[in-house]
Amino acid sequence: MKFIHFVLLFLIGTVSFSCGPQNSSTTTPQSGSQISTAFAKGEKVTNDNFIGTVWLNYLAETDTVHNVNIGSVTFESGARTNWHYHKGGQILLVTEGKGLYQEKGKPIKLINKGEVIKCPPNIEHWHGASPTEAMTHIAIGTNTNIGGAVWLKPVTDEEYSTS
């Protein structure tokens, strides 16, 4: 397994988030005025645990002191995670746009900027942008001393289109 695969395998929930000061990012909304968001989009994700265009900015590295990791993740419209679960759970804070969240066997839920989602440990789920609008969330992996993300199958277009 190449190093980059190893790193990205654990993208949400397991991983080596790099800690410390982050630069602010500035985006230009449709109105033409400038909105300065708190955290940069980060690096484009290139692994197979996601469909579509996804960006990741590691905010806080996993350590054995705090037992969490934190990343800001931006999904362009149509992009989403694969199905997965977290051994220690995860909390999502939606900071921009509109997205989707679904736990296995439950309906897809529309999630909006300002919403908070708790993903309990070992519950299979996926999350991503809406079909027409990007979504950014801060993802907080919890109880990382127990374990991180376990990645499963992609969310098919059929599964996604039911949204």
Next chain:
Amino acid sequence: MKFIHFVLLFLIGTVSFSCGPQNSSTTTPQSGSQISTAFAKGEKVTNDNFIGTVWLNYLAETDTVHNVNIGSVTFESGARTNWHYHKGGQILLVTEGKGLYQEKGKPIKLINKGEVIKCPPNIEHWHGASPTEAMTHIAIGTNTNIGGAVWLKPVTDEEYSTS
């Protein structure tokens, strides 16, 4: 001890954060254009663990599943926490403005929008706004199964003015 005192005593690090969807807030910056921030300012803090005007929006309640709690805290210019420490540690994500952070025996550090600060367990410290500008951070209390915040003396004007 009145109930409100009990609740506010544990403001950052211990407490009953109310979970679930939050409304977005909209503020009007000096330019006159609108910036829509992800999380509302919440309720004005009225307890004695802070100096100045401070607002708190609980984002995620403490639970025994995730072992964290999350709040967005806004300090108006000059406002700050008392000296305190967290039995389980805390991570701060600065989402707006300019603020200050100091650990006992170390210099005061200027913190800006986009920065991430890890406060290790049992390290006495304080944080707040700069003297001239407000600051908002998301505060993530970690290892809440171990314990929460322990509040100490106020940060005097003399201590604060050395910034």
